[in-house]
Amino acid sequence: MTSPSTPLPSHVRVLVVGAGFGGLATAIRLQESGERDFLVVERGDDVGGTWRDNTYPGAACDVPSQLYSYSFAPNPEWSRSFSPQPEIQAYIQEVADQSGTLDRFRFRTNVDELRWDEAAHRWEVRTSAGTLTADVVVSAAGALSDPKSPDIPGFDSFQGEVFHSARWNHDYDLTGKRVAVIGTGASAIQIVPEIAPKVGRLDVYQRTAPWVIPRNDRDYTEVEKRAFHRLPGVQRLYRTAIYWGREMYVPAFTKVPKLAWPAKQLALLNIRRGISDPELRRKVTPDYRIGCKRILISNTWYPALDRDNVDLVTDGIKELTPSGIVTKDGTEREVDAVIVATGFHTTDLPIAEQIVGRGGVRLSDHFAEHGMQAYKGTTVNGFPNLFFVVGPNTGLGHSSMIFMIESQTAYVADAVRKMKQRAVASLEPKADAQRRFVDDLQDRMQQTVWSAGGCASWYLDSHGRNVTLWPRATFTFRRQLAAFDPDAYELVSRDQVRVEAPQAADLEPQEVGA
Numbered sequence: 001m002t003s004p005s006t007p008l009p010s011h012v013r014v015l016v017v018g019a020g021f022g023g024l025a026t027a028i029r030l031q032e033s034g035e036r037d038f039l040v041v042e043r044g045d046d047v048g049g050t051w052r053d054n055t056y057p058g059a060a061c062d063v064p065s066q067l068y069s070y071s072f073a074p075n076p077e078w079s080r081s082f083s084p085q086p087e088i089q090a091y092i093q094e095v096a097d098q099s100g101t102l103d104r105f106r107f108r109t110n111v112d113e114l115r116w117d118e119a120a121h122r123w124e125v126r127t128s129a130g131t132l133t134a135d136v137v138v139s140a141a142g143a144l145s146d147p148k149s150p151d152i153p154g155f156d157s158f159q160g161e162v163f164h165s166a167r168w169n170h171d172y173d174l175t176g177k178r179v180a181v182i183g184t185g186a187s188a189i190q191i192v193p194e195i196a197p198k199v200g201r202l203d204v205y206q207r208t209a210p211w212v213i214p215r216n217d218r219d220y221t222e223v224e225k226r227a228f229h230r231l232p233g234v235q236r237l238y239r240t241a242i243y244w245g246r247e248m249y250v251p252a253f254t255k256v257p258k259l260a261w262p263a264k265q266l267a268l269l270n271i272r273r274g275i276s277d278p279e280l281r282r283k284v285t286p287d288y289r290i291g292c293k294r295i296l297i298s299n300t301w302y303p304a305l306d307r308d309n310v311d312l313v314t315d316g317i318k319e320l321t322p323s324g325i326v327t328k329d330g331t332e333r334e335v336d337a338v339i340v341a342t343g344f345h346t347t348d349l350p351i352a353e354q355i356v357g358r359g360g361v362r363l364s365d366h367f368a369e370h371g372m373q374a375y376k377g378t379t380v381n382g383f384p385n386l387f388f389v390v391g392p393n394t395g396l397g398h399s400s401m402i403f404m405i406e407s408q409t410a411y412v413a414d415a416v417r418k419m420k421q422r423a424v425a426s427l428e429p430k431a432d433a434q435r436r437f438v439d440d441l442q443d444r445m446q447q448t449v450w451s452a453g454g455c456a457s458w459y460l461d462s463h464g465r466n467v468t469l470w471p472r473a474t475f476t477f478r479r480q481l482a483a484f485d486p487d488a489y490e491l492v493s494r495d496q497v498r499v500e501a502p503q504a505a506d507l508e509p510q511e512v513g514a
């Protein structure tokens with residue numbers, strides 16, 4: 001790993017923001033495609049992103065590891081179907097170590113601003129470690145990277161311990177304490193069963209009940225692991241079977257809701273098996289269509305809620321006081337610690353606030369006006385030479401994000417290669433190409449369970465538009481991004497830039513970070 005004091009170069013051809021699964025895959029792809037002049041900047045002190053930050057008890061993936069891993073770096077040593085966070089983090093570190101790209105990573109370096117320089121056709125980049133310029137920027141800053149705290153009156157007045165699930169305080173001992181967990185999403189349902197046996201009392205605050213199906217989890221046997229080592233084809237077969245098994249869910253989400261009936265029955269069975277109290281069963285049974293919010297998987301969530309020292313509170317939070325939480329019915333429950341498991345900024349993509357494109361337009365303002373959108377989830381008209389890995393509408397409700405990441409990094413690497421080959425100084429998607437793509441996507445979205453399933457979710461923006469998920473099969477996404485498609489782009493050649501340069505020099509110079 002490079003030292004934080006290694007100075008930044010003054011210019012790179014490609015700057016990658018973020019060193020999670022997305023940023024690392026981008027670096028590896030660029031290197032493979034022959035591009036050496038790139039730099040990855042990361043605000044944290046290691047690779048891993050999500051898996052570096054989410055260290056809460058019980059943290060694990062909910063897509064089987066055989067699929068939730070890079071296709072180019074199979075790991076025969078996964079201990080179980082749904083690997084725990086430390087194993088996933090160790091895997092990312094190992095892939096990074098072996099990739100031969102780490103000398104181009106700069107950790108503890110936050111990107112504060114990316115500003116498009118219209119005269120020079122490149123990005124002016126201001127970071128916590130200095131400034132530089134870049135011809136191309138790839139934002140792999142994560143869609144579930146910035147924790148979101150709930151907007152509850154009195155939140156800051158609470159005098160006890162408070163932390164977000166993605167910033168777990170391991171120095172705070174929960175043993176015997178009175179603890180509140182706010183939220184019943186993917187993180188909460190992993191945390192609650194882990195901490196319930198050790199805390200004194202646990203109040204779980206639920207706004208909307210999730211649908212939770214059984215977790216088909218098991219240890220891999222030594223025989224399986226040996227087979228994965230010696231016969232890589234066996235592991236590929238596992239991966240392929242899991243991939244297609246997951247892809248079968250797509251029609252249930254997007255077109256034929258009836259196909260979700262078996263999943264609903266499994267979820268109802270999960271409730272009956274895990275909870276004996278009829279009133280609690282009623283409280284945990286969702287009143288919207290399965291799939292509308294992310295379907296969660298757990299065998300331990302319902303039994304944990306059924307414990308004597310755990311209360312599921314559904315009355316709605318009114319406020320926090322210095323010593324506890326008051327619900328809308330006026331009850332105050334005193335607690336020593338509040339664990340916030342309310343997810344992340346998803347529909348507002350925090351990095352967009354740092355990006356200023358053509359005409360001085362800030363991407364966050366552009367998204368606020370037009371909705372968060374991108375051509376193929378990757379490029380945005382008005383923001384030249386900017387690519388997203390895990391951009392708008394690339395999220396999944398059913399399968400591995402790494403599949404989407406690899407599709408996008410292939411597209412980006414191809415674009416970067418073609419720019420060099422054809423001496424392109426800058427490119428951005430044509431407005432009509434982007435409009436057609438987004439209109440088609442939003443048309444398809446209307447019939448999905450995410451839009452029509454009768455729930456509010458973090459998939460939807462404040463206008464009810466789904467700006468986070470991909471509404472088709474993942475292989476369709478892969479096909480659409482198989483090769484960079486210059487016809488859909490406005491291209492400016494290096495020669496044009498040279499001709500325009502004298503006029504550009506007359507423009508007022510833009511100060512970096514101004």
Ligand SMILES: Cc1cc2nc3c(=O)[nH]c(=O)nc-3n(C[C@H](O)[C@H](O)[C@H](O)COP(=O)(O)OP(=O)(O)OC[C@H]3O[C@@H](n4cnc5c(N)ncnc54)[C@H](O)[C@@H]3O)c2cc1C
Pocket residue numbers: 017018019020021022023041042043044048049050051054059060061062063068109110111112140141142143144145187351354389390399400401402
């Ligand atoms: C608890 C949890 C469990 C999950 N489980 C699954 C799963 O089972 N299956 C699945 O498919 N997906 C899962 N996901 C989604 C997961 O986020 C993606 O699968 C994947 O890890 C995203 O990788 P990424 O590189 O796009 O983003 P991230 O891993 O979030 O990495 C982004 C990186 O960018 C850095 N960064 C952000 N802004 C800046 C800045 N301004 N300057 C410098 N650096 C910056 C961040 O520090 C971070 O390291 C899960 C997410 C969470 C939170």
